[in-house]
Amino acid sequence: MGPKGGIGMNLIERIMVEPFEKFYEKLLVFLPNLFTSLILLVFGFLLGFFMKWIFMKIFRAINLDGLSQKMGMKDALGRSGFREPLSLILSRILKWFTIITFIIVAMQNLSIPTVEHLIDRMFLYVPNIFTAALILVLGYILGNFFGRAAIIASVNADMKSAGLIGKSVKFIVILLSCTMALEQLGIGKDTIVIAFAIVFGGIIFAFSLAFGLGGKDIAKGYMDRKLKKESNEDEMDHL
């Protein structure tokens, strides 16, 4: 074979064979990772289902659903469109948390730089998401609790606007939790805090004005009743 034939062969080798050889070498490195990732994925799904099953048992053993009903969470969830019991919802969350964790680990195991970088950034942000979610859930529960307490107290104090007071208390607590959650996520940090301060301050200011100007007679009547015994007050001794 002449020199021309040798050059041709080298060229074909460099253009065609070498990339394939490199691809083959990379494939040899990548395939075990892919295989491991697939195993991790399957294991993650199985573990996820197991977690759901075992936590359902635990939650039922500690009567979590009864507790959630007592604390008003069942109602709160129902109003938000969740008809399932809290034990099932939490078990499902844990199942998907396990599965997603394994998906992320499986993806990282593939050693693809872009994916790794994205996952790193996501991992750094995940705690913020969880904290924000927790703040929102707690805010919703506390909003319902304090709203209910306020409406009962207002009814017992014979305040005609009891419903409005209860809803306002609930709204303010939930609004506060939303602000805190958004701040935790780093979304419009200063804007949110300022907006909340304006809204909250505005509400208080509006109430002050309304009570001071529009409701001065009511305020006077109320103070009169408190300081002097109202003539049409019941004189019953309940005990």
Place this chain on the structure above:
Amino acid sequence: MHSVIWPDSLGDYIKSIKSADILVGIPSYNNAKTIGHVVRAVQGGFAKYFPEKKTVLVNSDGGSTDGTMEVVQDATIDSFQSILLSHKVNPFVKIATPYHGIPGKGSAFRRIFEIADYLQIKACAVVDSDLRSITPEWIELLIKPVLEGEFDYVAPLYQRHKYDGTITNSIVYPLTRALYGKRVRQPIGGDFGFSGRLAKYFLSEDVWETDVARYGIDIWMTTTAIANNFKICQSYLGAKIHDPKDPGADLSAMLYQVVGSTFDLMDTYSDVWKNVSKSEPVPTFGFRYDVGLEPVTVNLERMIDRFCLGVQELGFVWKDILPRSLFNFFKDISTASCPQDFIIPDDVWVDTIFSFALATHRKVINREHLLRSLTPLYIGRVASFVVDTINSNAVEVEEKIEVLCTAFERKKTVLLSEWDRKGV
């Protein structure tokens, strides 16, 4: 083991007394205007009926700022001849001391029990500090059944205006009677006699951080005495007239503490009341006579308005507590056009109270929310009672209360069947 912490000077003083036969306790908080009369009545009672006994008066005060304790120290009967006493009278010991712990009547009683226990008292009594109708005879009637009749607990029996004692008449008396089978007419009367043995038992119970430390003390004492088979009786004391109530007193808090304590005791003594199927009268002492009572003003329209506000706003709370049929009934009655049509029948009221008792037992929602949401319904029932008895005399009113008690006793089987069932 319960340990008592006395203020330094009080500890020395009590140690110097060593022991006594009879103790009368007066809980107080800013009662300077009325407590002097109560102290003199107690002193008169000691002198007239127990001249040979060693007697102690204890004022347990909640931090009064109007000089209540000074009034107690200064109050005395100047001349025993004015109450027709000629025999020699032993001097009595007077102690005025502040109590510690949760502010409330129960904490004041605890201090009284502690002193009674330390002095190995044979018979005790407690009387309210705002009484205007107390006489020396009250002390005899509360103490003698213990000293001479070997009773452990003496409940009061009063003649009261038909619109007085409405929590007693509509909830506590019928419910306690149906549950524990003893017809103690004034289970939360406020003035009781009891043995030293029972005072020691009260003191040994771990309840002093609960509502028992507040308004819950009266029903707790009565129920504890009945459920633990102490010997019970009641004494007729005549009219109960006391200082006008504090206009700022929160009905909702009062109802919450009294009814909450009653419901808690249902849990504590479920094994006792489940085995009781009918009620029986308890021995009654004292000479019965009719007395004129001060009129009581009621504002029916305002009460109905408060009930309607509750129905309008608290439906979302009650739906977890009341059966739908009851809730619908309350909704219908809230639209009644004429106050004269505003009647909550006995059966509906019994079902309501049993539903709240079951909901508290099952911890359906937060306990305080649950019990405080009862207030508008209670006010509605009082309004209905006013409508129903507007032209009734005392005897007729008592007959109506008897009918309500019968309804509670009849429907107890429903409560029993539901008590151990889970869920709403």
